[in-house]
Amino acid sequence: VTNESMVIIGAGHAGCRAAEALRAHGWRGTIRLVEAEGRIPYQRPPLSKAVLAGSASISDSEMFPEGWLGRHEIDFRPGSVAKAIHRDVCRVELVDGSHLSYARLLLATGARARRPDIPGIDNSRVRFLRDAAGAEDLSSQLLSGAHLVIIGGGLIGMEAAASAITRGCAVTVIETAQRLLPRSAPPSIATMIGNLHEDAGVQFKLDSSVVDISGEDQACAVRLGDGTKVLGDVVLVCTGNVPNTELAESAGIAVDDGILVDPYLRTSDDRILAAGDACRVDDQVLGVKIRSESWKSAESQGELAGRNMLGAGVAYNSIPWMWSDQYDKVLQVTGYPDRGCSAVEREMENGSRLVFHLDESSHVVAVSGFGILKDVSRGVRMGQEMVRRRIFANKPMLEDRSIDLKLFVKAESDKPDR
Amino acid sequence: MTENTWRRACDVSEVAKDDVKRWDFGGRSFAIFRSQLDEFFVTDNVCTHEHAYLSDGYIDGYTVECPRHAGMFDIRSGKAISPPVCVNLRTFAVKVKQNSVYVLLD
Numbered sequence: 001v002t003n004e005s006m007v008i009i010g011a012g013h014a015g016c017r018a019a020e021a022l023r024a025h026g027w028r029g030t031i032r033l034v035e036a037e038g039r040i041p042y043q044r045p046p047l048s049k050a051v052l053a054g055s056a057s058i059s060d061s062e063m064f065p066e067g068w069l070g071r072h073e074i075d076f077r078p079g080s081v082a083k084a085i086h087r088d089v090c091r092v093e094l095v096d097g098s099h100l101s102y103a104r105l106l107l108a109t110g111a112r113a114r115r116p117d118i119p120g121i122d123n124s125r126v127r128f129l130r131d132a133a134g135a136e137d138l139s140s141q142l143l144s145g146a147h148l149v150i151i152g153g154g155l156i157g158m159e160a161a162a163s164a165i166t167r168g169c170a171v172t173v174i175e176t177a178q179r180l181l182p183r184s185a186p187p188s189i190a191t192m193i194g195n196l197h198e199d200a201g202v203q204f205k206l207d208s209s210v211v212d213i214s215g216e217d218q219a220c221a222v223r224l225g226d227g228t229k230v231l232g233d234v235v236l237v238c239t240g241n242v243p244n245t246e247l248a249e250s251a252g253i254a255v256d257d258g259i260l261v262d263p264y265l266r267t268s269d270d271r272i273l274a275a276g277d278a279c280r281v282d283d284q285v286l287g288v289k290i291r292s293e294s295w296k297s298a299e300s301q302g303e304l305a306g307r308n309m310l311g312a313g314v315a316y317n318s319i320p321w322m323w324s325d326q327y328d329k330v331l332q333v334t335g336y337p338d339r340g341c342s343a344v345e346r347e348m349e350n351g352s353r354l355v356f357h358l359d360e361s362s363h364v365v366a367v368s369g370f371g372i373l374k375d376v377s378r379g380v381r382m383g384q385e386m387v388r389r390r391i392f393a394n395k396p397m398l399e400d401r402s403i404d405l406k407l408f409v410k411a412e413s414d415k416p417d418r
Numbered sequence: 419m420t421e422n423t424w425r426r427a428c429d430v431s432e433v434a435k436d437d438v439k440r441w442d443f444g445g446r447s448f449a450i451f452r453s454q455l456d457e458f459f460v461t462d463n464v465c466t467h468e469h470a471y472l473s474d475g476y477i478d479g480y481t482v483e484c485p486r487h488a489g490m491f492d493i494r495s496g497k498a499i500s501p502p503v504c505v506n507l508r509t510f511a512v513k514v515k516q517n518s519v520y521v522l523l524d
Contacts, residue, residue: 017501043502065504296488299501323487330486374474377485381476 004029006309007092007102009082009247011035013044013295014276014302015108016063021306023072031074032100034092038079039132045295047135048156049325052163054139058132082109085251087269104271104309107248107259108302111241111277111293116151120213125220126235129156141234144168149222149232151210153180155324155331157238158193162327165200172203172230174210174222184324185331186343186355189370193326200327205230241293243278256280258291263315265305273309275301284317285387286336294322319384330373332380335366335387344398346379348372354379356386362393378405385409424513424520433458433519438482438493440473443523448510449473450519451493453480459493460512460521466498466505 006022008015011033019033035041041063050056069076081095085105092100113128115121127138138160142148148164150157153175161171173180181190194204209225213235221229245255254260254268258280265273265281276298280291300318307314324331340357347353352371359365367383369376382405385391391412397403425443433439433452440463441448447463449472463471470486477483481490481499489503496507511522 321488373470373485377474378476381483381485381488 004103005032005101006030006104006106007032007034007100008106008108009034009092010106010108010110010276010278011041011063011076011078012108012110012276013063013298014110014278014305015106016041017299017302018106018108018275018306018309019072019074020064021303022309023074025307025310025312027310029103031072033069033074033076034080034082034094034100035076035078036081037131037133040078042132044131047132048129048159049163051132051135052129052139052142052160053166054142058136082247085247085253085272087251087272090271102271104273106305106309107253107267107272107274107278108276108305109244109247109259109274109278111243113237114240114242116210116237116239118151118210118213120215121237123213123215123220123235125215125233126213126237128237129160130241138234138236142167142169146170146233147172147219147231149174149230149235150238151222151235152238152240153177153182153204153206154238154240155181155184157236158197158326159324160236160238161197161202162200162325165197165202170203171201172205172232173197174205174208174224174230176207176209178207180204180206183338184333185370186337186357186368188345189331189353189355189368192353192370193329193331196327196329241277243280243291245278248272248274248278256289258289260289263317264308264313265301265316266308273305275305281316284315285319286339290320290336292320294320296321319387321380321384326370329371330376331368331370332376333366333368334380334384335364337366337368339365344393344395346399346401348375348401350375352376352379354383356383356393356398358393364391364393364398382406382409385413389413423523425523427460427519427521430514430517430519436477438473438475438477440471441521443521447471447473448521449482449493450512450521451477451482453493458512458514458519460510461491461493461496461507465489465503466507467503472507 043061046061083095084093113130147170150173153173180194211223219231243258248259249255259274261279263282280289283290321334337357344356352375355368357366364386369380427441436454439450449463451459465484474485475482490500496509513520
């Protein structure tokens with residue numbers, strides 16, 4: 001039987017979780033896992049954190065326990081790149097010329113770092129941070145006293161800044177917006193995070209566009225819109241991601257800022273599914289298509305894709321959730337902050353803060369938290385329940401730190417008129 | 419710590435129903451869970467993935483969710499049930515006597 005294979009393109013988080021789920025849910029046939037980087041599958045979150053800080057290596061965060069792929073008879077293809085999908089015959093063609101037949105195919109092709117259109121972006125001192133090789137290379141450059149210039153004050157840029165500071169580097173972060181973390185955190189929390197970085201010695205150039213990057217003897221220079229030149233030994237560009245959709249698109253699969261999938265993670269070809277950073281999924285809460293770039297989404301979508309490849313027919317309904325470590329503090333966000341049009345803030349005694357994002361009808365659509373792990377995680381966890389249960393925001397109660405959020409959610413959920 | 423010894427950890431009233439309390443003893447940290455049905459369970463308090471105290475986590479029935487990365491454990495068996503955690507937690511025998519919670523240490 002030629003078609004009784006499950007093929008997974010991409011051995012990042014979503015692809016690996018799908019392979020695991022296929023075996024966990026009883027698939028005894030062939031599973032082919034196509035990996036492009038020529039590495040043992042690894043977890044990505046530590047790349048900008050412990051790996052850059054020099055406190056861990058990639059091998060400390062491998063995706064599977066040693067020997068797992070072999071024990072589970074996964075046909076693992078390291079260093080293999082898919083070239084085309086021949087949907088008429090259900091085959092994937094690899095760059096090396098081999099063909100893989102599939103009963104079901106999962107596209108877990110991930111995303112790549114966006115390369116902004118800046119003159120000099122090809123300078124030999126410019127780096128991107130997306131994969132293991134990039135993180136190892138960058139880490140080797142972060143010698144004490146080196147000056148790291150980071151273009152982009154988003155989450156990855158800020159995590160890289162914190163890591164480089166702990167290595168004894170000088171760090172300058174350049175951001176085009178007037179504030180840090182414009183996509184990832186509300187203004188009050190972005191200010192708290194910025195202050196923490198300034199206390200640690202990070203320099204910021206906000207509201208600053210980059211005109212060009214040029215090599216200058218021992219260092220390279222990043223020229224800003226106002227003519228200022230920021231000199232650095234290494235320039236790290238952290239300006240977001242682009243989903244890897246080309247393989248799908250050239251096979252005629254529907255794509256629009258991500259491979260489009262229905263709630264069951266099926267693409268426009270129902271033998272082909274997609275999961276993780278590469279896909280844009282019908283969100284069950286909002287009723288719109290969402291592309292998420294978080295660990296949690298890759299985790300739950302990958303697992304679900306594996307089950308649905310076997311015909312489970314389960315819809316994706318996870319509420320988005322992400323975390324970031326900034327020095328000894330944590331940021332956690334759940335829900336859909338960009339759906340919020342107003343906010344209620346709760347300040348806690350030890351300086352932690354929760355921001356409840358409300359939509360036009362004053363329902364909680366997201367919660368962001370920053371500070372001490374215990375307070376942030378509990379608040380954001382209850383926030384997840386508020387979003388899931390479409391809790392109406394009682395502003396005085398959300399603001400009042402003496403109100404226990406678990407009891408609040410329970411009381412609101414039990415109200416008969418909801 | 420020496421061989422198996424029952425140690426008094428706290429009063430029953432110090433752990434709310436459907437909640438958890440941290441108890442530090444002998445250089446270790448333990449999580450003392452109390453279910454809605456008034457059962458007690460004790461596990462290691464530090465997550466087996468990255469450092470975080472499970473006593474700061476979220477309890478839902480017989481599961482605890484780690485505050486850092488939301489990995490889940492079964493509080494009865496210590497079993498790791500949801501990534502990123504994959505190593506089980508150690509569990510300890512527990513008994514309640516005269517309104518005190520005792521933990522069997524090894």
